[in-house]
Amino acid sequence: MATRRVPLVLLACGSFNPITNQHMRLFELARDHMHSTGQYQVVGGIVSPVSDGYGKQGLVLAKHRIAMAKLALQSSDWVKVDEWESQQPDWTETVVTMRYHYGRILEQFEQRTVTHVDSTTPLSSPSPQLKLLCGADFLDTFKIPGLWRDDHVQEVAGRFGFVCVSRGGLEPERVVHESDTLSRHSQNIFLVREWVKNETSATEVRRALRRGLSVKYLIPDSVIEYIHQHNLYTEDSERRNEGTVLRPLAKQAQQPVKSLDD
Amino acid sequence: MEGQSVTKVVLLSCGSFNPITNMHLRMFELARDHLEDTGQYKVVKGIISPVGDGYKKKGLIDAYHRQEMAKLATENSDWITVDAWESLQPVWVETVKVVRHHYHEMLAAEQKNDDVDTVKYAKKRRIEGNYFEDSSHDKRRGGPQLMLLCGADILESFGIPNLWKQDDIAEIVGRYGLVCITRSGNDPHKCIHQSEILWKYRKNIQVVQEWVTNEISATHVRRALRRGRSVRYLLPDAVVHYIQEHDLYSAESEQKNADVVLAPLQKYTGASSS
Numbered sequence: 083m084a085t086r087r088v089p090l091v092l093l094a095c096g097s098f099n100p101i102t103n104q105h106m107r108l109f110e111l112a113r114d115h116m117h118s119t120g121q122y123q124v125v126g127g128i129v130s131p132v133s134d135g136y137g138k139q140g141l142v143l144a145k146h147r148i149a150m151a152k153l154a155l156q157s158s159d160w161v162k163v164d165e166w167e168s169q170q171p172d173w174t175e176t177v178v179t180m181r182y183h184y185g186r187i188l189e190q191f192e193q194r195t196v197t198h199v200d201s202t203t204p205l206s207s208p209s210p211q212l213k214l215l216c217g218a219d220f221l222d223t224f225k226i227p228g229l230w231r232d233d234h235v236q237e238v239a240g241r242f243g244f245v246c247v248s249r250g251g252l253e254p255e256r257v258v259h260e261s262d263t264l265s266r267h268s269q270n271i272f273l274v275r276e277w278v279k280n281e282t283s284a285t286e287v288r289r290a291l292r293r294g295l296s297v298k299y300l301i302p303d304s305v306i307e308y309i310h311q312h313n314l315y316t317e318d319s320e321r322r323n324e325g326t327v328l329r330p331l332a333k334q335a336q337q338p339v340k341s342l343d344d
Numbered sequence: 345m346e347g348q349s350v351t352k353v354v355l356l357s358c359g360s361f362n363p364i365t366n367m368h369l370r371m372f373e374l375a376r377d378h379l380e381d382t383g384q385y386k387v388v389k390g391i392i393s394p395v396g397d398g399y400k401k402k403g404l405i406d407a408y409h410r411q412e413m414a415k416l417a418t419e420n421s422d423w424i425t426v427d428a429w430e431s432l433q434p435v436w437v438e439t440v441k442v443v444r445h446h447y448h449e450m451l452a453a454e455q456k457n458d459d460v461d462t463v464k465y466a467k468k469r470r471i472e473g474n475y476f477e478d479s480s481h482d483k484r485r486g487g488p489q490l491m492l493l494c495g496a497d498i499l500e501s502f503g504i505p506n507l508w509k510q511d512d513i514a515e516i517v518g519r520y521g522l523v524c525i526t527r528s529g530n531d532p533h534k535c536i537h538q539s540e541i542l543w544k545y546r547k548n549i550q551v552v553q554e555w556v557t558n559e560i561s562a563t564h565v566r567r568a569l570r571r572g573r574s575v576r577y578l579l580p581d582a583v584v585h586y587i588q589e590h591d592l593y594s595a596e597s598e599q600k601n602a603d604v605v606l607a608p609l610q611k612y613t614g615a616s617s618s
Contacts, residue, residue, distance in 0.1 A: 110574035279559040296373035
């Protein structure tokens with residue numbers, strides 16, 4: 083009997099400040115790649131914009147980033163925007179967001195299995211999986227001191243897995259190689275080569291907007307309209323959170339060092 | 345008192361557009377921003393001119409489809425248009441001829457606008473009328489200019505033997521002007537430096553640096569399509585749908601003209617198609 087493909091959902095966490103064509107490209111590339119392994123069936127994509135509590139410089143209000151992502155994904159039949167993370171009172175660790183979404187995916191899967199089980203069901207469908215979709219630059223952040231908790235990296239890599247799209251000169255293979263944790267779970271890390279060099283970044287888009295330059299064909303027209311309507315992305319908006327410590331760094335620094343409690 | 349007037353510019357982009365991509369469209373936006381930033385120009389129109397089937401490039405699908413896709417791609421632009429003149433010609437047309445054609449169209453349109461003016465401008469018009477015959481006045485301030493928009497690869501292609509006639513290059517760059525979009529890795533300045541013609545007319549060559557590398561090549565897009573991969577967000581959605589609807593771009597379509605000599609090479613070397 084042929085093995086059935088594992089249902090797979092791809093989750094992308096990030097600022098989406100603003101969402102760009104390149105973000106949406108990641109989903110397309112990842113889906114094609116995972117399908118071509120023969121082992122997966124990508125059943126959904128989730129864009130999860132980070133909450134305002136993240137404290138990153140230049141981060142505009144979550145409500146705008148959500149609205150723009152929704153506009154951008156209007157025409158997509160498989161990728162959706164999710165507001166849960168942005169609605170949490172404080173910044174949420176990636177692993178927490180993943181646990182939340184995985185729980186929901188399992189619930190939906192179990193409900194569907196219950197309603198469809200009958201005597202002709204051969205094998206039960208494999209359990210669905212959730213993987214984190216990201217660019218190589220994201221993987222590279224694991225080595226920034228204090229940004230990630232080791233046990234979290236372990237859980238994301240070991241329990242869930244990554245689909246990582248290469249970007250610019252960054253070699254994700256090298257990033258994996260240089261990390262013991264990631265290397266240990268390399269079979270859970272899918273590296274997708276993006277042959278089309280496309281350095282469209284939200285940072286560049288914001289820069290162009292500040293300077294009154296065109297961003298047409300880098301982000302969807304509907305998002306451009308929204309930005310102009312609400313006058314987002316100015317020199318002022320880029321100074322937001324200037325001098326603030328990024329929330330993950332502040333939070334990690336507050337963790338009690340266990341050994342001192344002994 | 346008349347202040348410094350700004351030169352009106354029309355940007356013309358010639359190419360296969362096989363298919364048109366977001367990168368092609370970006371080039372127009374980058375060029376316009378750059379020219380207007382100098383304070384000397386006002387870009388009023390962009391023209392996409394897909395090459396005719398007579399070009400005989402490998403993998404070149406019917407001009408009809410390439411036209412349609414370009415039209416779909418520019419639906420949402422208020423200044424970029426598609427022109428079918430070149431693609432409708434029975435044989436391949438040298439770029440310089442396409443430039444001349446569009447330059448005259450542009451002047452004719454200007455003339456029509458001027459005709460709407462009242463009588464008191466008649467004298468001014470009569471004087472200007474003579475200027476259009478003299479190429480040295482084409483670039484006088486105020487007179488509209490047509491510039492060829494291209495990537496650095498075109499500039500580099502000027503050096504390929506038998507691909508371009510030297511006179512044509514001289515006319516395109518000398519009489520009209522070039523806007524060249526470049527990215528890191530190319531060195532258009534070196535290219536200009538190493539060519540006598542380009543060096544002579546270097547003042548007519550605007551080099552626009554593309555800081556955000558965006559290498560969406562049509563070749564890559566066709567390859568992805570052949571392999572059943574997604575090209576969404578590399579091209580406008582309407583173009584992606586069109587391609588799917590008409591099932592363009594397969595291994596077969598890529599073989600078109602495989603054993604035929606490219607038209608310009610045929611023409612300049614007298615090589616015949618096999």
